[in-house]
Amino acid sequence: MIDLYARLQAAITLVEKGGDIARRYFSEREQLTTTYKGLMDFASDADTTVERFVRDEIDTHFPGEAVVGEELGGELCAHAWVVDPIDGTGNFLRGSPLWGVAVAYIADTIPVIGAIRYPALDMTVAAGAGLGFFLNGVQIERKVPFPDVRIAAIGTNPMWATTQSAALEAELKRRRWSVTGYRCATIGMGFAALGHVDGYFEDYTNLWDVAAGMVLCREAGLIVDADYTTRRRGVRIAVGTEPLMRVAGPLWSKLSGECCDGHAYMSKSEANP
Numbered sequence: 001m002i003d004l005y006a007r008l009q010a011a012i013t014l015v016e017k018g019g020d021i022a023r024r025y026f027s028e029r030e031q032l033t034t035t036y037k038g039l040m041d042f043a044s045d046a047d048t049t050v051e052r053f054v055r056d057e058i059d060t061h062f063p064g065e066a067v068v069g070e071e072l073g074g075e076l077c078a079h080a081w082v083v084d085p086i087d088g089t090g091n092f093l094r095g096s097p098l099w100g101v102a103v104a105y106i107a108d109t110i111p112v113i114g115a116i117r118y119p120a121l122d123m124t125v126a127a128g129a130g131l132g133f134f135l136n137g138v139q140i141e142r143k144v145p146f147p148d149v150r151i152a153a154i155g156t157n158p159m160w161a162t163t164q165s166a167a168l169e170a171e172l173k174r175r176r177w178s179v180t181g182y183r184c185a186t187i188g189m190g191f192a193a194l195g196h197v198d199g200y201f202e203d204y205t206n207l208w209d210v211a212a213g214m215v216l217c218r219e220a221g222l223i224v225d226a227d228y229t230t231r232r233r234g235v236r237i238a239v240g241t242e243p244l245m246r247v248a249g250p251l252w253s254k255l256s257g258e259c260c261d262g263h264a265y266m267s268k269s270e271a272n273p
Contacts, residue, residue: 002107008128011103011115011212012137014057016124018050019101019117022086025049026120029093044093047071050085050101070208080106084208088184097121100186104211109229114212116186125190127219133193142220144195151178152244153188155202159234164255168201168248175247185237189213192239193220199240201252210237227256 025032025046032044051069058067058081068074069083076082081103086092088099097120105113115126127133133140152172154165169179180197182188186209188200193216200217202210207228217239218224225245228235238245238252 002112004112004128004131007105007113008115008126008131010058010061011105011113012124012126012134014054014103015101015115015117015126017057018054018085018103019119019124021053022046022050022092022099022101023119026092029095032093034093044086044089046092047085047089051083054083054085054103068208070206076106076207078106078109082106082111082208082211084186084212087186087209088182091182091184098182098184098187100184100190102186102208102212104208104215106211111211111214114215116190116212116216118187118190125193125216127193127215129215129219131219133216133219135194142193142195142222144198149178150176150244151180151197152240152248153180153182153192153197153200155185155188155200155205156181156183157202157205159204160202164203168251168255171251172248177244177247185209186213189217189237189239192222193217195220198244199238199248201238201240201248203236203256204234205237207235210235213237214239225252 032046034044048071051071055067058065066077066080067083068076068080071085084102086099087102092099101117103115104111112129117124124136154169156165172179185202185205189210190213191197192200214224214226222239222241223245225238236256
């Protein structure tokens, strides 16, 4: 039997130690060597150093377990650790504080542990299936003090057609939702879990970008609509409050060409083992 609490604590430690390493690189980022991976997709020495550290720590404490990471790869299986050493590398390189270090654990193909460290914001958010949602080690409930201020976040990446993301943004604005973007899925989903925005949408992203955030949002009480097991390429993710998903859902389904309910649609109760 998997000890989820022990893995949650391990994930928190991993992102906080990894975040310390990333923060040191962030303060000296002008000296970093970068690698161009694709259109608007970069990696740096910081990314690979953080991922190697996290992998070594996992191998020490959970020897032999599978690890999949953005920079060093790996084969995804039913039970695995998923690592994004620095999500939002573009923001990181330009000096924005909106980037994060993310670690998730997947059991039976479902993310059940997630932790994200925002080093430049001095903030750690974490959650485990059935264990609740934590901010800097303290369990919290999602609160929205001004619910009439309606904000949705939309992600972006080169694989997602601009026409589709623009159509979603236009529809949300037509329905009186403000729209923002962070160029970082871990920020968008973490901020949704915290109540800073009402939800987050992105298509053709990667599992390491969103696995930890899926757990956070689910444990915070948001609807999580994710397709990552049936698609040939890319992860499709939508998280949000019921009012937001009710407004965005029809168009989101139309853009995908298929019904959201047919995917890995998870509520908090459904995902708890």
